[in-house]
Amino acid sequence: MIKIKKAKTIGFCFGVKRAVDMANKALECDQKIYSLGPIIHNPLVVKKLSQKGIRVIYNIDDIKCGKVLIRSHGIKPSIRKKIKNKGLKILDATCPFVERSHRIVNDIKNKGFHIIIAGEKSHPEIVALAEASGNNMDIVINVKEVKKLKIKTKKILLLAQTTLSKGLYRQITQAAIDKNPFEVRIHNTICNDVAKRQDEVTRLSRIVDLILVIGGKNSANTKRLVQLCKTGGVRAFHLEAEKDLKKNWFKNVKSIGIMSGSSTPDWAVDEVISKVKKIKI
Amino acid sequence: MIKIKKAKTIGFCFGVKRAVDMANKALECDQKIYSLGPIIHNPLVVKKLSQKGIRVIYNIDDIKCGKVLIRSHGIKPSIRKKIKNKGLKILDATCPFVERSHRIVNDIKNKGFHIIIAGEKSHPEIVALAEASGNNMDIVINVKEVKKLKIKTKKILLLAQTTLSKGLYRQITQAAIDKNPFEVRIHNTICNDVAKRQDEVTRLSRIVDLILVIGGKNSANTKRLVQLCKTGGVRAFHLEAEKDLKKNWFKNVKSIGIMSGSSTPDWAVDEVISKVKKIKI
DSSP: OOEEEEOSSOSSOHHHHHHHHHHHHHHHHOSOEEEESOSSSOHHHHHHHHHHTEEEESOGGGOSSSEEEEOTTOOOHHHHHHHHHTTOEEEEOOOHHHHHHHHHHHHHTTSSEEEEEESOTTSHHHHHHHHHTTSOEEEESSHHHHHHOOOOSSEEEEEEOTTSOHHHHHHHHHHHHTTOOSEEEEEOOSOHHHHHHHHHHHHHHHHOSEEEEESOTTOHHHHHHHHHHHHTTOEEEEESSGGGOOGGGGTTOOEEEEEEOTTOOHHHHHHHHHHHHHOOO | OOEEEEOSSOSOOHHHHHHHHHHHHHHHHOSOEEEESOSSSOHHHHHHHHHHTEEEESOGGGOSSSEEEEOTTOOOHHHHHHHHHTTOEEEEOOOHHHHHHHHHHHHHTTSSEEEEEESOTTSHHHHHHHHHTTSOEEEESSHHHHHHOOOOSSEEEEEEOTTSOHHHHHHHHHHHHTTOOSEEEEEOOSOHHHHHHHHHHHHHTTTOSEEEEESOTTOHHHHHHHHHHHHTTOEEEEESSGGGOOGGGGTTOOEEEEEEOTTOOHHHHHHHHHHHHHOOO
16 A cells, blocks of 8 residues: 655645635625635635635626625735725735735835845735835846846845745845845745745655645645655645546555645545545555 | 966055054144054054054053044944043044944844844954944854854844955855744945955966965954965965065966955055065076
């Protein structure tokens, strides 16, 4: 039988659990709840909540009344204002780690810092933060992009997408320091939980033959975990649910590691494990 | 004849020139000037100034009247206060780069930061700064010492002795970032001039057979330049003046580089070059 090593930090992270709990609790008393974009980057969970009554919308102009659930990735200040101006109620499920980044940006803007965020330009967390900075921040995803930046001031402030890999942020901060400004402020805004999972897959990649990383195909942190496995030199597959498992992955495999992204529910993890246990090699 | 490559950045740095000029100007009108410790770390210059009337003292209690010259490395706040309380006049030759470090420390103390300075515990610049912080900073000189530190708060502030090597500060800042606090503020307090000399010896060490680094034996920045040559894989000698030159250094040497510490006067450099030109190999 295949030996299974399940990561200790697995299933929903604190911020996602909080967001999903808020959605479920709101559904107990109210049936008109809108989520601006999918509440988390996990299609299974989004589908379940949608069946219970959370409607996903992409434009606030599409609704006239009801409660608006702000998803864990946060929201642009201009849209928050628009929701308030329309008299709609806000159910704020912004992850507290993301809120911390907004506080940092709000405190520092207009103080002569060149703000740099390490993250993905199109990720909702970054899109919202960029606007919070007055669209006055550079978004970089690798060292090359940092090297190309023209630093306009003598002071740099750095922060990271909460789900970035620690190793990449380390390289990016070093590249920013190497630009030799008078001052560099580095905020460690990578979520603790994400950092723990990264450490765990790195550890697992040394002791198993294959790692299964369970999570939404649109989940940035899940994709990064898969990438880390590969960097660690181990085969790894990204799957959303047990139905994605393929028998031929397990040829000559004696031990596997199980990890999940931050927005993967425990039951999706358990279903994968049950099915793997039944595989005969 | 030996080919001589003289560094572009050589002789007194801005801060040392300013201090020596202040001392000379003061001597034009006043003959009772005391320097608390040698004004700069160059025995040749200190001797010349002493012949003109600058008396070096080590304890402020030793004098009752006169002007006190504060040397380029700065002074402990408690001693500055003592000088003022005694009614003595101050001639402040503290290097503006050192003053900047004092401003940083004064602005940040009591704000919950764990202050770390990269430098030598016994160097007068560091001794003075440590007191300015309320003796509430850790002084480290290598990565090992950073790793041993117990960080008491979630925020770290880093600064460096103005004459530290850039490469070492880079390693130390990285080790501090790796301690994973919420925030790291890195001040680049290494003097521009020092950084330029470091880049130049590194460049020279690739193209000459031998480097002569001229400077006081008690000069930290000169010692570091010699170290950098050796790290760069080239033979190097630390000498204070032309009298220290040894003929046997030049066996099989076709090209030499000439560099000096920040407190070495131009004439000392010129004397060395003249003598080298006369050496027949």
